[in-house]
Amino acid sequence: MKKHSLLLLLLTSVSITHAYEKHDAHEHGAAKMNIVWEKNELNIEFLSPAFNITGFEHQPSNHEQEEAIEKIEKQLNLPNELFEFEDVSCKAENIQIESPFEIHSDHKDHDKHEDKKEHDEHDHAKHDDHKDHKDHKDHKDHDDHKEHADHDDHKSHDKHDDHAEDSSTHSEYSISYEFHCENSKPELTIKTADLFKHLPQLEKIQLQWLSAASQSSSILTKKNSTVTLK
Numbered sequence: 001m002k003k004h005s006l007l008l009l010l011l012t013s014v015s016i017t018h019a020y021e022k023h024d025a026h027e028h029g030a031a032k033m034n035i036v037w038e039k040n041e042l043n044i045e046f047l048s049p050a051f052n053i054t055g056f057e058h059q060p061s062n063h064e065q066e067e068a069i070e071k072i073e074k075q076l077n078l079p080n081e082l083f084e085f086e087d088v089s090c091k092a093e094n095i096q097i098e099s100p101f102e103i104h105s106d107h108k109d110h111d112k113h114e115d116k117k118e119h120d121e122h123d124h125a126k127h128d129d130h131k132d133h134k135d136h137k138d139h140k141d142h143d144d145h146k147e148h149a150d151h152d153d154h155k156s157h158d159k160h161d162d163h164a165e166d167s168s169t170h171s172e173y174s175i176s177y178e179f180h181c182e183n184s185k186p187e188l189t190i191k192t193a194d195l196f197k198h199l200p201q202l203e204k205i206q207l208q209w210l211s212a213a214s215q216s217s218s219i220l221t222k223k224n225s226t227v228t229l230k
Contacts, residue, residue, distance in 0.1 A: 026170045028052065029203035033220070037188055037211045037229045042090060042179040044083065044190075050100050050171035052202045057171040060101060069101050075198055079177045082198060086189035094178040100171035186213075188229040196222045 031048035050057045053072055060066045075081070079092045181188065188211075196202055205220040211229050218227060 026172075029201060031202060031205050033205045033207045035190070035207065035209035035227070035229065037209070039212070040181050040183060042181050042188070044079075044177045044179070046173070046175040046177075046195075048173050048175075048199075048202070050173055052199055053173055054101075055201060057100075060103065066103050069099070069103060072198075073097060073099060076175060079179075082192070082195040083177075084191040084194060085181065086191065088181055088183040088185070088188065090179040090181040090183075092177055093180050094176075096174075096176040098174040100173065186230065189226060190229070191226045192220055193222075193225045196225055 026049055028049055028051045031046065031052055033047070034043075034045040036043045053076075054065075054069055056065065060069060076097055077095055079095065080090075083090075192205070203221065206217070207220050207227060208217045209215065209227065209229055214230050220227065
């Protein structure tokens with residue numbers, strides 16, 4: 001294990017962790033960041049409610065939501081478009097993204113299969129209606145109408161359940177970036193403005209950082225998005 005990884009473990013247990021006590025609760029718009037810098041090695045750990053990243057926290061229920069997850073996770077895999085390093089070149093050597101979501105690649109095919117199945121069943125029902133007695137047909141139409149109304153009620157109930165799930169489900173992203181920086185200066189300035197830009201729901205970041213010479217904590221916001229490590 002790299003030495004800076006050991007420092008990251010140390011960071012989570014040092015006394016400055018009391019700064020997290022006010023942010024332990026799952027809070028939309030708020031995230032946490034740990035930064036460890038030693039010589040040329042830089043580790044950034046970003047912990048955030050899924051809402052800040054995707055705009056929702058429940059498992060994706062349609063293809064559009066799956067595409068939204070895939071799109072933002074591709075962006076998260078481009079750290080040099082999220083972090084800007086002042087007067088120094090830092091190259092990402094390792095990226096780990098722990099996502100709370102499960103993406104099913106066959107979701108779209110499944111939808112098509114269900115549509116075809118419903119179409120076949122509809123045609124079959126029309127054929128049976130044509131063969132049946134008129135009174136029976138009228139009776140079936142009445143049942144279909146009742147079933148349709150029940151189905152609409154069921155859909156409304158599902159929407160209510162989705163809303164309840166969205167408000168009660170707490171999903172988190174855990175993202176880790178390891179950089180190698182060509183830096184001989186005693187300070188390292190990191191700008192996170194682009195991170196806020198790509199995550200519009202994100203409002204503030206509770207930051208803790210540790211270097212070989214110092215440690216500190218602060219709050220990053222859209223208006224105050226730069227930190228200098230010493």
